Amino acid sequence: MSSDAPVPVPRTGVPLGIDDPVEKARAELKAALAAIEDKANVPRRFSRAVDEKVARARAFSRRNPSAATAVVVTTAVAVGAAVWGFVRLYTR
Numbered sequence: 001m002s003s004d005a006p007v008p009v010p011r012t013g014v015p016l017g018i019d020d021p022v023e024k025a026r027a028e029l030k031a032a033l034a035a036i037e038d039k040a041n042v043p044r045r046f047s048r049a050v051d052e053k054v055a056r057a058r059a060f061s062r063r064n065p066s067a068a069t070a071v072v073v074t075t076a077v078a079v080g081a082a083v084w085g086f087v088r089l090y091t092r
Contacts, residue, residue, distance in 0.1 A: 014031050018024040038045075061068040 014024070014027045018027055057068075
């Protein structure tokens with residue numbers, strides 16, 4: 001069984017079946033520029049990574065709410081202790 005539906009091409013890919021050399025060069029240039037943008041756009045990459053981590057944290061929180069609460073409390077205590085220690089060293 002084969003499907004006649006077209007296969008989606010990623011932004012950084014060149015579609016098959018382009019016969020015109022000018023159109024093929026344009027498609028290759030467009031794909032190369034998209035790949036460079038994906039690689040060089042650090043804020044977008046950072047945003048995607050943060051969104052992925054937030055989604056993983058929410059999923060963990062839904063699966064195990066008590067462990068998520070323990071992680072949040074432990075992190076808050078650690079940050080509070082670090083700030084208290086820094087302020088104490090600074091004021092001496």
